[in-house]
Amino acid sequence: MSLSAFLSGRRLLVVEDDWFVAAALVQSLEAEGAEILGPAPSVARALRALEEAEPAPDGAVLDINLGGERVYPVAEALRARGVPFVFVTGYDPGAVPEAHAAAPVLSKPVTMAAVAKALFEDGGG
Structure with a gap:
């Protein structure tokens, strides 16, 4: 199955505080047909975007460190809504707390x- 087949028409929340990284993610995801919510550079903005999203996003891409703040409250809100997510980070996968150990971690x-x-294949967090 093609990448566009996985992403086309999917609504994805992007949570990333580095503008250049966020822009690259958004551009790449949109090129494959995804609709982007965000990017949200903080936990507060991500939670607000999630609350305002109608319908809920189909998935989320989460940076772990948002300017010194950890993204885990967003991960918890996504899990409560049944929304799959993936951590995309420069941190070692072992840095993810046990509560989120089942979530995929991409470097x-x-x-x-x-x-x-x-x-969408492995099921996200």
Whole structure:
């Protein structure tokens, strides 16, 4: 199955505080047909985007460190809504707390194929 087949028409929340990384993610995901919510550079903005999203996103791409703030409250809100997510980070996968150990962790830089596979083939967080 093609990458566009996985991403086309999917609504994805992007949570990333680095503008350049966020722009690259958004551009790559949109090129494959995804609709983007965000990018949200903080936990507060991500939670607000999630609350305002109608319908809920189909998945989310989460950076772990947002300017010194951890993204885990967003991961918890996504899990409560049944929305799959993937952590995309420069951190070691062992840094993820046990509560989120089942979530896929991809190391930056990532490919859109890896993001799509983690979210929609492997089931996300």
